[in-house]
Amino acid sequence: MDQKPMPEILHPEDAIVRVTRSCICGSDLHLYNGNVPDTRVGTTFGHEFTGIVEEVGSEVHKLKVGDHVLVPFNIACGKCSFCQQGLYGNCHESNPEATAVGGIFGYSHTAGGYDGGQAEYVRVPYANVSPTVIPPGMDVEDAVMLCDVVPTGYQAAEMGGIQPGDTVVVFGAGPVGIMAARCAWLFGAGRVIVIDNVDYRLEFVKNYAPAEVYNFDEIGDVVLFMKKATDWLGADVCIDAVGAEASGSIMHKLTGQALLQAGAATALHWAINSVKKGGIVSIVGVYGPTGNMVPIGNVVNKGITIRANQTGVKRLLPRLIEHVQSGVLNPKALITHRLPLEEVAEGYHIFSDKLDNCIKPVLIP
Ligand code: NAD
Ligand code: ZN
Numbered sequence: 001m002d003q004k005p006m007p008e009i010l011h012p013e014d015a016i017v018r019v020t021r022s023c024i025c026g027s028d029l030h031l032y033n034g035n036v037p038d039t040r041v042g043t044t045f046g047h048e049f050t051g052i053v054e055e056v057g058s059e060v061h062k063l064k065v066g067d068h069v070l071v072p073f074n075i076a077c078g079k080c081s082f083c084q085q086g087l088y089g090n091c092h093e094s095n096p097e098a099t100a101v102g103g104i105f106g107y108s109h110t111a112g113g114y115d116g117g118q119a120e121y122v123r124v125p126y127a128n129v130s131p132t133v134i135p136p137g138m139d140v141e142d143a144v145m146l147c148d149v150v151p152t153g154y155q156a157a158e159m160g161g162i163q164p165g166d167t168v169v170v171f172g173a174g175p176v177g178i179m180a181a182r183c184a185w186l187f188g189a190g191r192v193i194v195i196d197n198v199d200y201r202l203e204f205v206k207n208y209a210p211a212e213v214y215n216f217d218e219i220g221d222v223v224l225f226m227k228k229a230t231d232w233l234g235a236d237v238c239i240d241a242v243g244a245e246a247s248g249s250i251m252h253k254l255t256g257q258a259l260l261q262a263g264a265a266t267a268l269h270w271a272i273n274s275v276k277k278g279g280i281v282s283i284v285g286v287y288g289p290t291g292n293m294v295p296i297g298n299v300v301n302k303g304i305t306i307r308a309n310q311t312g313v314k315r316l317l318p319r320l321i322e323h324v325q326s327g328v329l330n331p332k333a334l335i336t337h338r339l340p341l342e343e344v345a346e347g348y349h350i351f352s353d354k355l356d357n358c359i360k361p362v363l364i365p
Contacts, residue, residue: 001342004044007115007123012059015127017051017069021144022117022341022363024351026174026243027286031108032348035244035288038109046363047073047105048147049117050140053127062128069131070143071124072151072313075103075114078129088130089310101310118344120365130314135321142324144362145331150320152284152311153179156239157187159282159307165190166236169226169274171267173201173213175334175360176284177241181209182329184239193229195222195270200357208333216270226274234276242267243285272298272306283308337361 007016025048031039053067063069076083077093082102094103095112103125106116115122124131134143157180162168168184170177173196184192192211196202202213219225227234271281272295281304299306323329336359339347347361 001344002042004115004119007121009055009057010123011125012057013126013128014057015053015060015063015124015131016055017049017071017117017122017124017131018054019049019051019117019120019122019365020068021050021140022046022119022365023048023144023147023149024118024344024347024361024363025148026176027107027148028348029352030244030286032352036108036110037288040109040113043106043108043113044115044117044119044122045106046116046118046122047107048144048149049105049122050134050144050147051117051122054121056127060127063131063133068134068140070134070146071105071117072130072132072317073104073148074130074310074313075105075112075125076129076312076314077126083129086312086315087309088312088314090312094125104310118341118363120341132317132321135325138321138325139332141332141335141362142330145334145360146313146317146320146324148311148313149175149179149334149360150324150329150331151313151316152176153181153241154183154186154316154320155309155311156180156241156282156284157183159280159284159309160184160187160237160239161280161305161307162187162189162237164188167191167193167230168237168239169193169195169235169271170211170239170241171195171271172241172243172285173198173205174241177239178205178208178334178359179329179331180239180241180284181205181211184237185209186323186328193226193235198354201354201359204359222270223273226270230276234279235274236276236279238271238275238279238281240268240271240281240283240285244287269295272304275302275304277302278304280305280307284311334360335362339363341365
């Protein structure tokens, strides 16, 4: 672990937060695996964190020193046209040079080059917008899951446009897929199926969501299996909660161009090919910027709607805080590992290699 200088207030709307909990996310694994362009050595990772406000800039009025806050992963100005539409993950002001994403804590210079929260202290820009005081009585482990996993799982289900009775198939039983499967019921799903090849994760989501689960290494042709399981019609909604590594889109480390792997069987292919005609594919899995081998012919011929985005956490927080407080969602149940910040490298190792039944690790500075 490296020592870095204390972050400083650089703008009147900044706050400095002393981190209390900081998770490692599947999105961090894309950085870890070298799949996000312009990830510079020395940048601090970490976009899911809670902390105590240590210092505030002169124009911060929403937070005060001593508040315990949860900090959504998006850095959002709250004023640009995208934030005004609720697209807090697509803020312009926090990352004006980008072609796509808004600012994100600890997520490379393509997401603004902001240092993240896998650290003792972090600078939080636009502190009046997204950071939220943890409601009294809420467990800090539930709160840290509201920074990303809960809203992303919920948005995955929401983008799926689930109608009452729908069959929903979730690809990926990581924290995000698990939460998407649980949230699918909130929208009225009639049947929820989860696909992965990590048995302990499937076992967890089977009980937690609950869901019907299948190991893709054991069911043969996944698309054929899904057709047979749905009267040959296909699923109403498919959710991709996997992203880049599984989808033949490994990026060239220097050029950022996708290295296409011909014929790669992928979660996104399976989602597109398993959904029924006219169905919806909701993508929350994170991909490199270009060329991810989408089977576009099948999208056109089946009349599929694809919906995708980085989660605009702030838009969803009020209702999700309620769902956590009422017990409808129990996100801290996903946290399997608690490590001191010094053991961050071990945390990445366990989470990435799926050791010791790891679902979600949290670092405690
Ligand atoms: P994770 O790495 O813990 O989970 C991914 C799971 O997918 C693993 O269990 C893995 O075994 C499984 N998998 C791999 N290949 C598969 C395949 N072909 N079919 C089915 N399952 C497969 O990650 P996570 O934290 O759950 O995040 C999941 C994805 O969501 C990542 O791509 C992450 O970057 C993304 N994400 C997006 C947002 C957003 O705002 N859109 C926010 C958070 C995370
Ligand atoms: Zn995350």
